[in-house]
Amino acid sequence: MYLLHAQTDAEFNLPYSPARVLKINIIVLNHLFSWVVDLPIVLTYLYWRYWQLGTEKFRRIVSRDVVYSEASKECVLDIYHPDGKTKIPTKKRPTIVFIHGGSWSSGQKLIYTPMGNTLRELGYVVVIPDYRKYPAGHSAGAQLAAQVVLSDLLKKASLLSAKGNTDIHAHCLPQVEGLLLFAGVYNIETHYQHEAARGVEKISAMGRAMGATIENFRRNSPLELVKSHADLFATSEDLLDFAPRILFVHGEKDTTVPLQQSTDMYNMLGEVLPPERRDEVDIRMRLYKKLKHAHCVSALMPSKLGANRHCKPLIRDIMDFVEVPSLDEQA
Template sequence: MPYLLPGWRLKGRDTTRMATQALLNTRRLIGAALEHAPGLAVNAAARFQPHRLLPGLAYGPEPRHRLDVYVPRGGATPFPVILFLYGGSWSSGNKEIYRFLGAELAARGFLAVIPDYRVYPAARYPAFVADAAEALRWATEHALRFNADPGRVFVMGHSAGAHIAAMLAFERRWLAAAGVGRLSGVIGLAGPYDFEIDTELLHGVFGGPENRRRSQPLAHVTGNGPPMLLATGEADTTVLPRHTRTLAAAIRSAGGEVETIFYPHIGHREIIGAFSPLFRFLAPVAADVSAFVSTRRARAANTVDADGSGRGWHERL
């Protein structure tokens, strides 16, 4: 039987009620932490992780063309590069909120680059996709400066950021315009990949239903895209898990390479909050991302690929 504290036992409905309340409390805590992260413990804990932070570097001329770089301290070099694109409904967000994520990636031996990008109403689609491509160009061109490998570059996004990452993966004009070659891999966390433009906000961001097809990652899927890891929480009610399943099925049908992970009882914010040491117990998201990137490193070095067995929760496509 479950134990909460030594000598405490819960049975039946008591167990379910307590577990449900604990999950709700955790979700509220993560939500508050992500909204006010620059001043809360979720980012304060990042100070104790081994990394060097270089904040506010310019990758373009606009005020929001700034990025933060998290450099590992020690570890095998050259480091793989992970560019992280945060979410915020294409209308909000800032890189300082995600210091816990940059520090976690650096502690795992990756050069983490987290850019701001233009958002609505100051910018509309496709400005934020173009910004992401420019940030990727900067990361690739400056990788050697940080003992990182410009030939092993990954893009990871959460929510709206996962949408942007998928657009970079499949609509090749963005990478071509930025002078960036093929990506080593793309990681999408709780991303919307095929949605209706049916709200006032989405009309503002994307310009109306006439832009629906060209603004959707699903419409651009080909079999020659980069390897992808698509992960989501089964309890996500903000961006439903069907988005992950639908995009993965399309990639598989086209002959592409994709792996999916569905985390039980995890919602939209928990999947990103789990990168913090404070919430790592929720799901092994950081470990799964690390394994995905490391697997591609092994292939580049002509070593044996990991089979991912024993981690549970995985559906390989």
């Protein structure tokens, strides 16, 4: 994962504006409150990890710290292995790669162990990587995933149209069947404006990670990537053939990343796709009325206080999306 033109020479300055300080204090208090609310999740994880499973069984379920790149010591991942109790046949088990968020500057895979196990118990192979953070994609992870996969899609279409080159495997990523994008940022410019309105744009790493200029914001925005290649989406048969299925999930109570980020991206894809072929590209939107930013992930984590009310509908939407038969299976 990498970003174009990230700013590495910026100094960190604390804001002194009273209004800005007040806004930041409110945000910090909200975060502290959310940590208290999430304490049962932490206790459930510790109980499951050390009392129910112990060390040896955990090692059989999870392969930890598998190196996937020598570029950085952060480039390691965990693999969650489903057991034989699931209904999904072994040879057909989909693999879900979860790229966590953290404002492009923080977060680690260990935090998402309970969620990884929830998906593992559904019968999926789950891969959760750590990756290089700024200054060395759920919300940030959704942006990273969308930017990388859509850039690769456009590269495949360009290679095939320009050269008729069928050996794209040497130059492109393996085929990604689908993107599950939870509460993502797809337009960096408008999200920076949102951060400024909240008074956090100076302490957030996003502006610096994305290059600190409007031009670089647009270069790193999946929405702008799609918009600037509208002609390929409209005319390239190859692009639509390789296009991944996409599921957008967003909560209407999300104040960290506004719902508009997902709706704008969803609508942009609808605009650039030819009307006669829109049904061939599976793009879905699922909105949750009372879901906040972190809850689309934390709802999938077991808690000593019982299952989150969003857990079942989220699992239903994930399974409905992931387990759609491929065209080969349908034939």
